[in-house]
């Protein structure tokens with residue numbers, strides 16, 4: 001694969017940022033052109049998204065902020081791919097589907113699968129389908145224990161919320177051909193090797 005789009009997904013503390021950057025580095029060492037990116041982005045749109053973490057805002061406002069950031073990010077991703085890059089994104093559209101559906105369900109009530117469906121539909125015009133999405137799956141009790149070392153606990157990082165987010169991720173993965181699930185309770189080295197062998201097989 002010389003150009004393409006790979007996304008990493010998973011709940012907070014699953015290790016995806018470390019795995020994504022290690023994979024990007026290895027691909028570069030193979031001589032590939034690689035762009036490692038993330039969401040929320042480091043643009044002013046991404047900054048607006050980050051600001052919402054610390055504010056009490058309407059869940060739909062928050063969801064649309066993530067989508068606003070993504071629409072522009074998607075254009076950037078397409079451009080980089082057309083220039084012959086492999087783009088690796090630490091979080092993308094499935095984060096919004098998994099996280100915002102959980103938040104909608106908790107704050108507004110109503111069945112989570114309906115929110116998942118709606119978020120997938122509303123996302124369609126502003127996304128492209130990745131060639132591969134690696135879901136780093138882990139029990140939230142384990143991932144939260146890793147995160148407790150971190151100074152800042154974010155809005156989304158509660159056990160109750162992350163259990164719902166994980167449920168959504170697993171449901172989405174079941175219905176999508178481009179998803180591969182990796183057991184992220186294994187050691188970081190094992191997770192990296194599994195991710196690497198999946199990518200080499202592309």
Ligand code: TYD
Pocket residue numbers: 012017039040066090091092093095096097099100154156157
């Ligand atoms: P994260 O990747 O964990 O960034 P950091 O390492 O800087 O904390 O993402 C931040 C949080 O934002 C995380 O809890 C997941 C949440 N999030 C959503 O709720 N929806 C989205 O669409 C995205 C991209 C992130």
